[in-house]
Amino acid sequence: MGQALPQHDVYQAIADPSRRRLLRLLTQGEQPLSALSGQFDMSRTAVSKHLRVLREAGLVTERRAGRETRYAFRPEPLAELKDWLGYFEQFWDNKLAILKHLVEEQDENA
Amino acid sequence: MGQALPQHDVYQAIADPSRRRLLRLLTQGEQPLSALSGQFDMSRTAVSKHLRVLREAGLVTERRAGRETRYAFRPEPLAELKDWLGYFEQFWDNKLAILKHLVEEQDENA
DNA sequence: TTGACATGAAACCATTCGGTTTCGTATGAT
DNA sequence: ATCATACGAAACCGAATGGTTTCATGTCAA
Numbered sequence: 001m002g003q004a005l006p007q008h009d010v011y012q013a014i015a016d017p018s019r020r021r022l023l024r025l026l027t028q029g030e031q032p033l034s035a036l037s038g039q040f041d042m043s044r045t046a047v048s049k050h051l052r053v054l055r056e057a058g059l060v061t062e063r064r065a066g067r068e069t070r071y072a073f074r075p076e077p078l079a080e081l082k083d084w085l086g087y088f089e090q091f092w093d094n095k096l097a098i099l100k101h102l103v104e105e106q107d108e109n110a
Numbered sequence: 111m112g113q114a115l116p117q118h119d120v121y122q123a124i125a126d127p128s129r130r131r132l133l134r135l136l137t138q139g140e141q142p143l144s145a146l147s148g149q150f151d152m153s154r155t156a157v158s159k160h161l162r163v164l165r166e167a168g169l170v171t172e173r174r175a176g177r178e179t180r181y182a183f184r185p186e187p188l189a190e191l192k193d194w195l196g197y198f199e200q201f202w203d204n205k206l207a208i209l210k211h212l213v214e215e216q217d218e219n220a
Numbered sequence: 221t222t223g224a225c226a227t228g229a230a231a232c233c234a235t236t237c238g239g240t241t242t243c244g245t246a247t248g249a250t
Numbered sequence: 251a252t253c254a255t256a257c258g259a260a261a262c263c264g265a266a267t268g269g270t271t272t273c274a275t276g277t278c279a280a
Contacts, residue, residue: 046269075202128238144255179256
């Protein structure tokens, strides 16, 4: 039986501040591990593991180039997050929704 | 010295699927724990703990009403998430940004 | 060919996480 | 008063998380 690999999703991937920072850094273009890990206090290996989580979530791609591995940002999985958020937006953007909420509160208190 | 309480943020709060489901349920209006935990396979206590995490992130409020605790959805903290996402949207919406990305890749490969 | 560089894999560690069960305590109903 | 209801706190547990150090491997440079 194969070991059940962790397989992270986009929600878990962005839960960690270091990983969010990595994504920001990568929007400036493809970069090798050494360049990325130079920006962090933790070890190179730790950064490498964060990048793996991001890759499992589809947020970065790896590409070997000589002896370095170049990481690149892939925005696509963020669409799921955007959709998820979209559902909730009505509850703070939409004045009608706010009104509806107030009415429900009145109901509950009645 | 005070023990450093967990204090969760919105990114961690939405990382768990059960908590995301709780938020969805709560958009239908304020509900007591018993009603919410009825929707889950896990114990009432476990649901209660998830709700605490959501509360620490500011995504729900608690209100004692008699012997029940009523939980209500608070959308405000999602604004941070929306802002965070907003930064990255240029990388999949904006054709100019995509072009810029391609140019950078060319540079790297040169 | 020898050596430095860039990296991933592995083993390990402490802490956090998501869940359980048990217990204590208000509150509301009889 | 008594008893059931609704809940939180606490103790506990296994697995996942975020980090480390050590080691092996492939690649470029001298």
